[in-house]
Amino acid sequence: MSRNKKQKKLVIGYIFTAKKIGREEKLFLKLAKKKNIEIVMINLFKRIDEENFENKIRKCDLIYNNTAEDFVIESLKTVEELGKKVIDTSQLYYYTEDKWMFYLKCREHNIPTLETILLSHNLNIARAELKQFGQWPVVLKRIYGTMGEFVEKADNMAEAIMIMKKFQTMDCDKLPVIAQEFVQSSSYRVTIIDKKIVQTALKQSKNWKCTGVFGKKFDKFRIDKNLKKTLTKIINFIKINVCGVDLLKKDGKWLVLEVNTNPALDFIEEEYEHLVDLVLTFLKKYHRLHMAKPKTAQSI
Numbered sequence: 001m002s003r004n005k006k007q008k009k010l011v012i013g014y015i016f017t018a019k020k021i022g023r024e025e026k027l028f029l030k031l032a033k034k035k036n037i038e039i040v041m042i043n044l045f046k047r048i049d050e051e052n053f054e055n056k057i058r059k060c061d062l063i064y065n066n067t068a069e070d071f072v073i074e075s076l077k078t079v080e081e082l083g084k085k086v087i088d089t090s091q092l093y094y095y096t097e098d099k100w101m102f103y104l105k106c107r108e109h110n111i112p113t114l115e116t117i118l119l120s121h122n123l124n125i126a127r128a129e130l131k132q133f134g135q136w137p138v139v140l141k142r143i144y145g146t147m148g149e150f151v152e153k154a155d156n157m158a159e160a161i162m163i164m165k166k167f168q169t170m171d172c173d174k175l176p177v178i179a180q181e182f183v184q185s186s187s188y189r190v191t192i193i194d195k196k197i198v199q200t201a202l203k204q205s206k207n208w209k210c211t212g213v214f215g216k217k218f219d220k221f222r223i224d225k226n227l228k229k230t231l232t233k234i235i236n237f238i239k240i241n242v243c244g245v246d247l248l249k250k251d252g253k254w255l256v257l258e259v260n261t262n263p264a265l266d267f268i269e270e271e272y273e274h275l276v277d278l279v280l281t282f283l284k285k286y287h288r289l290h291m292a293k294p295k296t297a298q299s300i
Helices: 023-034 050-059 070-081 090-095 099-108 123-133 157-170 225-238 269-290
Strands: 010-016 037-043 062-065 116-119 138-142 151-154 177-181 187-193 196-204 217-219 242-250 253-261
Touching (some): 023 269, 037 269, 070 090, 099 177, 099 253, 116 123, 123 157, 123 177, 138 157, 151 157, 157 177, 196 269, 225 253
Parallel strands (some): 010 062
Antiparallel strands (some): 138 151, 196 217
C-alpha cells in the first residue's frame, strides 16, 4: 500500500486595510502556524496591481475578509468572480448589512427592534415623513456605515434637515438614510462564530453612542431566555458565519439594533486570542466540509 501523503496545508487569503500589519494580523499569523494554515496577507489599503492581486487570490483555498470598509466590496466581488469563496460573501453586505433591509427582516421574524422609517432623498418629502414619524429625538443613519460613521442624533426638525444635508454633501454615493427612534441605553454586543454565541460585551460610554470606537468600557453580560430565543432566530436568517449583533434595552426589554459582518474581536482583552483561534478553527472546518475535494481510492 502506498504511503499516506502529507496533509496539504490550507492556504487562507486574509483581506485587511491598514497602513501596516497590526496586532490582529500578527495573531492570525501566529495561531495559523499552529494549525498548519498558511496565511496570505492581502492589504487593500495599499495599491495592488490587478495581476499581483489575482495571483495572490489564485494561491488561496479560501478568503477571509477582515475589513468592513465600503471600498473593499468590489474587490470581494472580484475574488468571487475568480471562483474563490469569501467568508463572508459580498452578497451579505448588500442585504444583511443594509440597515433598512435588516429592520424589515426583524419585523418579518417578529424580532423586537427600533421603530424605523426609510426617508426620501427629497428633503421636503423627508420633512413630511419625519413629522408623521413623530419621534424626537431621532437617530439618522445611512443604510451602510461602520464605526458610527453617518450616524447622528437630531432633537428637532431643523437639526434633522441639517444632518441630512450634511450627509448628502459628505456621501458621494448618495445612499438612502433611515430614521430610528432614539433609545437611551448602553450597547450590548453578542459575537457569533459558526452559529455559536462566543462572547458578550457590554459597551458603555458617556457619549450617546456606545457602539464601535465610542465604547470606553467593556464588561460581559448574561444572556437570558428571551434574548437566547431572539438570537437563535437571527442566527437562522442572517447566514453570516462570523458576526456581531448589537442590542439595546428599552424599559428592561431587549431590542435588536443591527448585525455586523467582520466584528471587532478585541473588546475583552483576555478573550482576544481565543476568538481569533475560533475564527481559524471555523475556516478550517468550513473548507473541510464544503470545499475540500473528495479523496480518490488509493491503489494497493
